[in-house]
């Protein structure tokens with residue numbers, strides 16, 4: 001099977017398996033796992049933040065970040081297709097007691113001028129806006145990217161209004177590969193950032209949340225509340241360290257492969273910025289997906305007439321050439 005459903009389907013590399021087997025471990029809830037401590041320190045440095053915490057999933061990282069920046073009864077601004085809005089099971093409401101306030105966009109990418117009308121001040125008529133969530137790259141927008149100037153402007157203007165900014169950077173390293181900017185530069189002005197080790201970087205489990213040291217200390221309590229206090233998690237963190245070390249340079253190939261698939265489905269490859277291709281079909285999505293499967297190709301139907309393809313290191317150039325051929329025929 002050529003699995004283009006998601007970049008979460010990658011299997012750990014032989015190098016990851018080896019370090020996992022040999023990882024030095026301890027009880028991480030006591031902060032005694034040297035490998036987790038190493039991963040957290042390394043991630044904080046790479047992201048240019050004071051501290052970082054290893055969390056089991058990106059969703060947990062986002063949920064904790066929102067908790068850190070809000071109080072119950074406030075609003076969280078996000079775009080109208082945000083992962084926190086559509087794919088995190090209403091955790092903003094459930095855990096943080098806040099309302100997600102979606103701002104309409106065409107491709108998931110916000111601007112300060114789009115955000116500003118939705119910012120509310122406290123008073124007898126409005127819930128107070130606490131924060132802005134920006135997703136970079138944007139998953140359901142099709143791997144789309146913010147311009148760095150737009151990120152900086154959103155942060156500057158949001159901070160001037162006393163709003164915090166969290167970056168859902170699940171695929172931050174895809175943005176790094178595409179723009180050539182360092183991760184630390186991209187996230188320089190956001191208050192917190194979450195990035196996944198378990199997507200294109202290929203670790204079997206885990207994400208990191210980075211930000212100011214006092215917030216990350218509080219994040220440890222919230223992680224425990226959510227059942228994310230892991231014990232000898234150095235076995236997982238070891239793979240995460242390899243993922244950060246070795247995988248970012250492989251992401252260029254994923255982007256090239258995504259452009260190849262885009263061409264096959266009639267999308268201008270120049271509009272594909274990272275490793276996600278979203279396209280619409282005229283026929284029934286379920287039978288389209290079934291037809292692909294019969295040819296050994298897995299893709300996702302993501303609602304309406306939309307199909308999503310995601311490239312990653314477990315699909316080769318050759319796999320993508322074959323998938324492109326099948327897609328062209330089916331369409």
Ligand SMILES: *Cc1c(COP(=O)(O)O)cnc(C)c1O
Pocket residue numbers: 056057058059060062083084135138139168170171196198207
């Ligand atoms: C995958 C993803 C997450 C986190 O997903 P988990 O499966 O919980 O690790 C968060 N945000 C975006 C944009 C994602 O694509």
